[in-house]
Amino acid sequence: MGPRSAADHLRRGLGRDHHLPVPGLCRPRRRGDPHGARLLHVPHLDPRGRGHPGRGAGAGADHRHRRDPDRLQRADPPRVPGQPQQPDRDHGGHVRAAASGRGSPSAGDPGAGWCLCRVCRRLRRRGRAHCRTGQRRDDADLLQDLRAWRPARGVGLWSAGDHRRAEPRPRPLQPVHGRPDGRRGCRSRPRLGCSLPQRERPLARLAGACLGRDGRTLRRVHRQLHPGPVLRRRRGGLLRRASARGGDHRASGCGLQAAPLPADHRGGRGIVPPRGPRHRSVQGPAVIYERVALIGLGLIASSMAHAMRRGQLAREIVGYARTAETRDVARGIGLCNRVVDSAREAADGADLVVLAVPVGAMGALAEEIAPVLRPGATLTDVGSVKRAVIGAVGPHVPDGVHFIPGHPLAGTEYSGPRSGFATLFDNRWCILVPDGADRQAVERLAQLWRGMGANVDEMDPDHHDLVLAVVSHTPHLIAYTMVGVADHLEQVSNSEVIKYSASGFRDFTRIAASDPTMWRDVFLTNRDATLDILGRFTEELFVLQRAIRMGDGQHLHDYFSKTRAIRRGIVEAGQDTAAPNFGRVPAPGA
């Protein structure tokens, strides 16, 4: 992040010092500071010398099979900054692991329990207050309150502010079973280490050898990686569970141990078959947009298509993907009403255009479709980074077109048109970044997201990027690193890493299986905020390292008690399940 201090950067990131430009990021539009003028408390300025606890990487836990033919066509060359044309993503595998949030309340830990009660009570109050007042969360408070043993205001980001429907209990995080197309079997190989040179990929090689080439081995390993209940297609297209315990299908073999998801893992919404009859035009009062154009037909776009169809929210969905093969797949599974051969053709006449491609590809696409965007239409995106997207897309948006960047905080480690499913956004947050856009247009887009099951919040782009650096981007980087460390370690064999992965490592591997192109773009475009949070992370790591070296058990205990309270706050806010061991049942014989 350059020579500026972290505090300086955070202040700017939070939108407090609007006069200070963020290096490397373009800011074509300005807006007011929604976060007020509260002072920021940064860890390394804390006289007690304590920082905020680092966040775990458990943002989501979907387990979907992905296969995007785009990926089969090319390697993944390095991205040239300023040249947004991107290679497509790796859609080749499925590594079954889930974000874990272990740690049940302990009777011998009154401090953490006391803290939890306060966190939860205040979270609930805040959720209600935010809903009523539209007041925004502030991650400066988040960082500050964690150190002060107080519930963090920023935790409200995850608060259960959805008052549109009553849910009897917190829904599991990203509940998914089996393949999104409802079929059985293993389609492709895990992506462990797939971006590393061959000689540096012992772990990846082992995983490959373990999978073997024959279908039986693949299927057996598939059942290990995805041991949830098999969904069988009934006549009439409905799906049913073939077994209450997916563990029944697990095979022994290469030592990979992934337990099945709980029987109610879909969170009470029922199973929505991701593949259905060919999309027909919708007639009904729920229609929010007449024609929606999806540019890019991967996980997010295909999930939007399913969710819009579920809610009958669009009369017509037109799709475009870069490669003919992806378009053919999309046509084959009836994802859209029409799949066309150019982005421009898709956007032509649409009243909502959604850019659902890697962040680095958005500017060029916006430029391409700009001439056909009609006045009154809305242009949005789903990119994981917002300031850079505004910088790349904003200049191409014609007058009269409403540009409203967005970001659904929901996803999986899979990609491609087959990976989407209708429930992806249910009870998740979608952040809109209106940046001064027309309020009616914003409300209409918010309605669409709500119709797709999401809770909607609004944020300043820099604030978004900072929050996401904390809750998503840096955790992904840490997961990538941890899996890389295990891969490179000489003293521990790869088979041991895989065999004993249940002890925490597995949860990193799921995240580390996320798409290389998408995440490369995220880090390149949210560089400053990620580096800032990463700097804090390493500082705290050093403190913990020292505590371990010095035998400072008190420090470790205090620290872990705080982080446990945060985890409980997330569960209380309905953003993850409290089920122990993330709902896994022990593997047979374990």
Ligand SMILES: NC(=O)C1=CN([C@@H]2O[C@H](COP(=O)(O)OP(=O)(O)OC[C@H]3O[C@@H](n4cnc5c(N)ncnc54)[C@H](O)[C@@H]3O)[C@@H](O)[C@H]2O)C=CC1
């Ligand atoms: N995967 C996730 O968990 C989440 C992703 N996002 C964001 O959503 C966006 C899309 O991500 P996914 O749907 O996961 O990706 P994906 O890899 O599943 O799909 C990307 C699609 O974009 C197409 N594409 C790639 N480069 C293109 C180009 N230059 N021109 C036209 N099409 C191109 C690919 O063919 C593919 O159809 C990204 O910006 C990502 O940051 C947001 C939330 C969650």
Ligand SMILES: O=C(O)C(=O)Cc1ccc(O)cc1
């Ligand atoms: O799968 C996970 O753990 C995720 O974190 C999904 C995700 C990935 C990228 C985003 O911008 C938002 C959500």
